Amino acid sequence: MKKELPKVYEPKIYEDQIYDKWDKSGVFQPDNISDENEKYLNIIPPPNANGELHIGHASGYVVMDLLGRYNRMLGKKVLLLPGKDHAGIQTQVVYEKKIKEERDLTKYDLGREKFYKEVYDFCIDRSQYMRNQEKKLGLGADWSREKFTLDPKVISTAIETFIQMYNEIDDDGNRMVYRGERIINWCPRCESALSDFEVEHKKENGKLYWIKYGPFVLATTRPETKLGDTAVAVHPDDERYKDMVGKNYTIKGVLGNFEIKVVADKEVDMEFGSGAIKVTPAHSFVDNEIATRHNLPSKKIIDESGRMMKNCGKYAGMTTAKAREAIVVDMEKMGLLDHIDDDYDHSIAVCERCGYTIEPIPSEQWFVNVDHKNFSLKKEARKVVESEKIKIYPARFKKVMLQWIDNVHDWCISRQIWWGPRIPAWYKDGLTKVQIDSPGDSWKQDEDTFDTWFSSGQWAYTTLDYPDGKDFKDFFPSDNMIMGRDILPLWSFRMIILSLYRTRSIPFKNLYFTGLVRDEHGKKMSKSKGNGIEPLEMIEKYGTDAVRMSLLVGSSPGNDMNLGEAKIEGYRNFVNKLWNISKFVVTNTKQDNLVEIKRKDCTLADLWILQKTKELIDETTKNINGYRFSQAGESLRSFMWEDFADWYVEVSKFEDNKEIKNTILTMVMKDLLRLWHPFIPFVTEAIWKNFDDSLLASSSWPKSERYMKIVGGDRETNKLDFETIKSIIIAIRNARAEYRVAPGKKIDATIYGSKNSDTITSQANIIKNLRTGIEKLDVQEKGQKITKAIYLSVDGVDVYIPLEGIVDFEKEKKRLQKELEKSESFAKTIATKLQNEKFTSSAPKEIVDKEKEKAKQQEEKIEKIQKFIKSLG
């Protein structure tokens, strides 16, 4: 029965329907595979459940899905575990903005409980939307196991870790998590503490104020912090201030006089300003360190809303920015201002989530000691990374990871936001208890919630029902963890330390980083610039497979990728090409008449394509195992388009061994579909249906042994003979084009094939039919000189095309002369190499032999061309 396929592949018709089939078949659920099979786990980084997927998410997903499908085809029990992240601060910011815009409300209008519930519902709604996006991308995840960071079991496991750490006490009585007052990054807009990782530094052009400060003149960008000064610091080697160190001075200020001490500290840069700096211990990290070293008092003047506190007199209640203006005006009046530099570049810290300027303030927070005596998180993490118990791809990120590990400070894990799990600490009459449930009446729970990374950092095992769940026992640790390189410090590092502590095991064996996706000119994609590529929009326009290819091919691991719509369009064409190749195969083969293929029944082209397929399978397997997806895709593409479509399919139209052709076309096509499937699952599945009733997604990875058995071991012969025929055909086409032989015009040709003449004779039909336009082909071993013709020397074979009347032999002479020169110069470089004794003695024999072979070929070619030129007169 002949099947009909439309000539253009329309993804929209097939994709949803195919995904549905996969989903219903249970192919993504590991429970359908026997426990005896090797396990494979990839936990999918949970996207923040407050928006939608962008192209960056997609670039990670396609890698995870590729590896998942590949391992599934290898017969493994594969689990791709999906989930969503509640994303503490970010979601709270998003939702606050939303209620402000839509209802003109603040979170206080709703109250903590109602706010929490609304955000929860919002996240559940977004999760549903995002899950559909994930399916659109073809992600073969087990949705029955999907997790949310706020699922009760996930939370309780994460909280238990906190309690365990609290109870981890060393000999000196230090706990692994502790509460203490420290100067921390404070976002006045979010009204919460932030970790170092949640702070970004932004360049700003501002003013540098030079103020008169008792006996000093010193430069500052923040004159308002003068109200909290307790010292002036200078460098110990600074001759200018040597005599003043250790002394106290009374300084005139806008709120009256105050006392400061002069201290010497090597942190001070003598080159900056006047070499003397004012020290505000409560509102600067560096000043705080100086204060600690010199035992200086600290005076807090800025509160949690970013305003000046009551102790700031008439400035109380002003924001820091307002206070700065006011103080500068007053200082000017009082003659305390020396001068102002108007054009001063410096950088300011801003909240990563809302962009508001960070105020460093002292605050009571919960911290994780990352270098605890009982179990040093950083040292243990270093060990597993250093020893490559966790392998990192690409390798250079190992160094980056080690740097992060070495520089990490105690981790502030409490946040003063509402959205997230509460910290399980209870207070009463100055007592503290850390436990899940309330210790009893009148105990008050800590108002703070956990840093979102404290829960997502435990994702590697909380998702598997640690510690008793079957999934944990079966699958943990993950085989692959794949994420964008931008969240290395935020997430991968946290997962490593928390997993090491809680499970005493690495969370994953391989850690693979993708680069960031930029626009086609390397600019960061952003909504405001309008240069973003929306995955759904592209899928709608070009199909999922095209989007997947554009993310997988033409980029390298860990490096950023530039992506424009044109690239996606190109892969749309590519997908269509595959469709049409299969259309040819489907309509020209019979699935019910497959025969056993024996070497003796095969033509040159048959052996050639079988050999090539064998190599393709080996190469693709090797490349995927080495995470070289771009290379795998590239070799698949060139096989499919060039070897299979341009040559083998064309040849198959003109060779008579129909049963063999029928079988080889089917066999190679099916294996090609299998090899392609992890890259472009939809179109391959759609085509597969025409060959097989089962699902391609549940079929197996091709084996090259099958091809080895047919073609035998002599790979070079299998390929070379047909390659020679190819070269002859290309040379003839080339000559036709060069001499503008009209497309329809038939020509004759004579070939002197020497030792290849039998082979060429057997392929005469192919040479004639593959767009060479040859009418009469005369093949001989050798013969008398032919002069009035175009002469082509191909792989030691002489091809003559008599074109008297069409060809200008003066021009032909010039063409050959040029070719001769090329050959001669090439021959010369080889000769120099071979004359070099060091080369012949040091290089491997096969390399030298290859060079010798090349030299021989060139010499022959040169001789033949010379002779022919001579014959032209």
Add this chain to the structure above:
RNA sequence: GGGUUCGUAGCUCAGGUGGUUAGAGCGCUACGUUGACAUCGUAGAGGUCAGAGGUUCAAGUCCUCUCGAACCCACCA
């Protein structure tokens, strides 16, 4: 100040452990509606692999330096 990446054809990029005359896609030129495909086919032009040294029989690939671009961390008082 510490670190990373990149610089290969007009554009966007590939080129594991050094080894054919350096590749692809798009674009370009000239032909072409051949019975899977014009989302196509045939042929072609286009590169001193940023520059300079070095290691080696052999360097786009390894080392050093220079120039240019991007990014991360720290500092920015």
